[in-house]
Amino acid sequence: MPEHTEPTRRRLRKLNLIMLVPPLAVGGAAVVVADSRTWWDAVILASGVIAALVAFERWTARDLPRFAPVCLIITAAVWPLGVLMIDSARASYGLALVGSLVVPYLKRYRAAAAVGLVGYVAAVGATRLLVSSEGVSDVLLQYVVLPAGAVAVITGLMFPNKRFYDVVEELQESRRREAELAVIRERVRFASDLHDIQGHTLHVVKLKIALARKLVRSDADRVDNELREIYALVSDTINQTKELAYAQRRLNLSAELENAKNLFEAAGIRVRIRREAEVDPRAGELLGQVLRETTTNILRHAQASQVEITVSRSGITVVNDGAPLTPLPELRGLATLRERVAGNAGELTVEQTDGRFLTAATFPHPGPGAGTETRAETP
Known part of the structure; x- marks a missing residue:
C-alpha cells in the first residue's frame, strides 16, 4: 500500500x-426492536x-476480505431464520x-455473484409461502419483491462507489508519480550542470596535454605554461x-522561485507566490538555497495540496499542508542550513502543527557573507 495514499x-x-x-x-436497532x-x-x-x-467497519479499513466469509455466513443464516421462525x-x-x-470488490464474476445474492434473498423469501397463511x-411482496429489490438496488449502488474509490487511488498514485518525476527532473538538471562544468574542462585539458606531449622536448617553456594553465x-x-554540489553555483532566488513553481505544479500542487519586496542581494542566494531545500522536502515528505511562498526584503516563508501528523525524521539539509543562516546573523524557523509545515528564513540585517558557499544535503 503506497504511503502517499494513506x-x-x-x-x-x-x-x-x-x-x-x-x-x-x-436502522439495525429499529429492525431488532x-x-x-x-x-x-x-x-x-x-x-x-x-x-x-463489523463488515462495514472492516470495509472502511480496507480489511473486509478477512471478515467477509464469517459475516456472510451469519447474515445469510439470519435471513431464513427471520423468514421461517421470526x-x-x-x-x-x-x-x-x-x-x-x-x-463489487470481487476480482472475478461480480455480476454472477450479484445475481446469485439477489436470487438467494428471493428464494429464501419465497419459502415463507410454506409456513404462512397470508395471501x-x-x-411475495413483503418477503420476495421488497427484500430482493432492496438488495439489488444497494448492491448496484456500490459498484459506482467502488469505482469512485478506484479513481481516488489512481489520482493519488498519479500524484505520487508526478512528485517522483519532479525530483528526477531536479536530478537531471544537476547532472546537466555538472556536465557543463566538467565536460568542457576535460576536453580542454585533453587538448592541452596532447600539445604539451608534442612540445615536451622542443619547447620546455611552452610546456610549463600549458601545465600552469591546466592546473589553473x-x-x-x-x-x-x-559550488554546484553545495547548490551555490550562480544561485538566483528568482530562478529558484520559478523552478519551485514548476516542480510543484508538475506534482499537482497548487502554489501561490507573494513577493512583498525585492530581496536584499546579500541574502538572496542563501534564501534561494532555503527554498530549494524546502521544495525537495515537500515533494519527498509531504502529501501537500497547496504551498504558499512569501518573499520579503530579507526573508522567505514557505507554508504547505499535507504534513504527516507524526514528527518528521530529521531533515539534515535544513539542519545544515540552520547553522549557515545563523552564521550570517539570520534565523531559520521550522514548525509542524496540525498537518501544516512552515519553513521561514529571515535576515533582519543581512551580512556580507550571505549567499556564500552553503552545503545542501538532501535528507
Missing part, C-alpha cells in the same frame, strides 16, 4: 464512519445487524449490507563543482 484513505474512512455508522446502527417478540428473536436479528456493522421481512437487513459490500401476493583550469573546475 492520508487520503484515513480521511475517507473517518468520513464514512462518522456519516454512515450511526444511521446504519439506528420492531420484529422481535422474544429474546431469542432479538439475539438472532441482532447478530445479523452486528455482523453487518416472521420478519426485514431480517435481510444484514445480508443486504454485507452482500453489497462484498460483491400469496402479500407474501582544473582548480577552477574543482571550485565550480563544489
Whole structure:
C-alpha cells in the first residue's frame, strides 16, 4: 500500500464512519426492536445487524476480505431464520449490507455473484409461502419483491462507489508519480550542470596535454605554461563543482522561485507566490538555497495540496499542508542550513502543527557573507 495514499484513505474512512455508522446502527436497532417478540428473536436479528456493522467497519479499513466469509455466513443464516421462525421481512437487513459490500470488490464474476445474492434473498423469501397463511401476493411482496429489490438496488449502488474509490487511488498514485518525476527532473538538471562544468574542462585539458606531449622536448617553456594553465583550469573546475554540489553555483532566488513553481505544479500542487519586496542581494542566494531545500522536502515528505511562498526584503516563508501528523525524521539539509543562516546573523524557523509545515528564513540585517558557499544535503 503506497504511503502517499494513506492520508487520503484515513480521511475517507473517518468520513464514512462518522456519516454512515450511526444511521446504519439506528436502522439495525429499529429492525431488532420492531420484529422481535422474544429474546431469542432479538439475539438472532441482532447478530445479523452486528455482523453487518463489523463488515462495514472492516470495509472502511480496507480489511473486509478477512471478515467477509464469517459475516456472510451469519447474515445469510439470519435471513431464513427471520423468514421461517421470526416472521420478519426485514431480517435481510444484514445480508443486504454485507452482500453489497462484498460483491463489487470481487476480482472475478461480480455480476454472477450479484445475481446469485439477489436470487438467494428471493428464494429464501419465497419459502415463507410454506409456513404462512397470508395471501400469496402479500407474501411475495413483503418477503420476495421488497427484500430482493432492496438488495439489488444497494448492491448496484456500490459498484459506482467502488469505482469512485478506484479513481481516488489512481489520482493519488498519479500524484505520487508526478512528485517522483519532479525530483528526477531536479536530478537531471544537476547532472546537466555538472556536465557543463566538467565536460568542457576535460576536453580542454585533453587538448592541452596532447600539445604539451608534442612540445615536451622542443619547447620546455611552452610546456610549463600549458601545465600552469591546466592546473589553473582544473582548480577552477574543482571550485565550480563544489559550488554546484553545495547548490551555490550562480544561485538566483528568482530562478529558484520559478523552478519551485514548476516542480510543484508538475506534482499537482497548487502554489501561490507573494513577493512583498525585492530581496536584499546579500541574502538572496542563501534564501534561494532555503527554498530549494524546502521544495525537495515537500515533494519527498509531504502529501501537500497547496504551498504558499512569501518573499520579503530579507526573508522567505514557505507554508504547505499535507504534513504527516507524526514528527518528521530529521531533515539534515535544513539542519545544515540552520547553522549557515545563523552564521550570517539570520534565523531559520521550522514548525509542524496540525498537518501544516512552515519553513521561514529571515535576515533582519543581512551580512556580507550571505549567499556564500552553503552545503545542501538532501535528507
